[in-house]
Amino acid sequence: MNRKWTLMAVVSLSTALVASTASLAANDDEGPLHVLMEKVNKSNGVLRKGTRNAIEYKKTFKKVEEEAKELAKLGKEARPLKDAITSKTPPHDKWVKLADEFIKASEDLATIAAKGDSQQVQAKEAFNVLTKTCTNCHNDYKVEE
Ligand code: HEC
Missing domain, CATH: 1.20.120.10 (Cytochrome c/b562)
Structure with missing residues (x-):
């Protein structure tokens, strides 16, 4: 149970990171x-x-x-x-x-x-x-x- 929640937290954190990196790139006048x-x-x-x-x-x-x-x-x-x-x-x-x-x-x-x-x-x-x-x-x- 605990392990499952930790894993989910890691997954959603990295998804958020990827998403914010992508939007940074898009804002770069490119x-x-x-x-x-x-x-x-x-x-x-x-x-x-x-x-x-x-x-x-x-x-x-x-x-x-x-x-x-x-x-x-x-x-x-x-x-x-x-x-x-x-x-x-x-x-x-x-x-x-x-x-x-x-x-x-x-x-x-x-x-x-x-x-x-x-x-x-x-x-x-x-x-x-x-x-x-x-x-x-x-x-x-x-x-x-
Ligand atoms: C239908 C319109 C259109 C045509 C056709 C076109 N351009 Fe552009 N070009 C633009 C616009 C608008 C920009 C500015 C947009 C930008 O760079 O963000 C631009 C920007 C550029 C830039 C600057 C990019 C940079 O790195 O700053 C270059 C170099 C360029 N064009 C070369 C060409 C060459 C060479 C051709 C023909 C072989 C061509 N373009 C045809 C519309 C056009």
């Missing part, structure tokens, strides 16, 4: 969008490098394809989020539109890279279009610190 953007930025770096010249592109176009697909996936995760919508920003339907442009630009780059005989200039062009969709969204929704 919302889901922020975490997503860090991943987006990482993929973007790989794409920038992979498309910057013909030699690099020939070597890594498979990676470019994968990473562009990953970006499209991240875009789809960002699309429904409302973290960045405030009274000072355009409403959520504008966000969805910008996310869709971003997803499309990522998919276009993936399609180009998926063709084994595509040229680096094409990929670079598609990457530049993609970069523009980042800026467009940041202009409306990213608060400068």
Whole structure:
């Protein structure tokens, strides 16, 4: 009997600890969008490098394809989020539109890279279009610190 109660106390104490640690992390200004953007930025770096010249592109176009697909996936995760919508920003339907442009630009780059005989200039062009969709969204929704 005694042992059982002690055990239960330990279990509920550790549950409470886990719960409070989780809520601390959530309060740390690291919302889901922020975490997503860090991943987006990482993929973007790989794409920038992979498309910057013909030699690099020939070597890594498979990676470019994968990473562009990953970006499209991240875009789809960002699309429904409302973290960045405030009274000072355009409403959520504008966000969805910008996310869709971003997803499309990522998919276009993936399609180009998926063709084994595509040229680096094409990929670079598609990457530049993609970069523009980042800026467009940041202009409306990213608060400068
Ligand atoms: C649909 C809108 C949208 C698109 C598209 C978008 N971003 Fe963002 N991004 C945001 C918002 C809003 C923030 C600020 C939110 C935050 O960091 O908490 C942000 C923040 C960032 C940050 C800062 C994160 C940090 O660590 O402080 C980076 C870097 C970033 N974006 C890179 C990119 C890149 C690169 C692309 C394109 C490949 C991109 N973003 C596309 C909305 C977008």
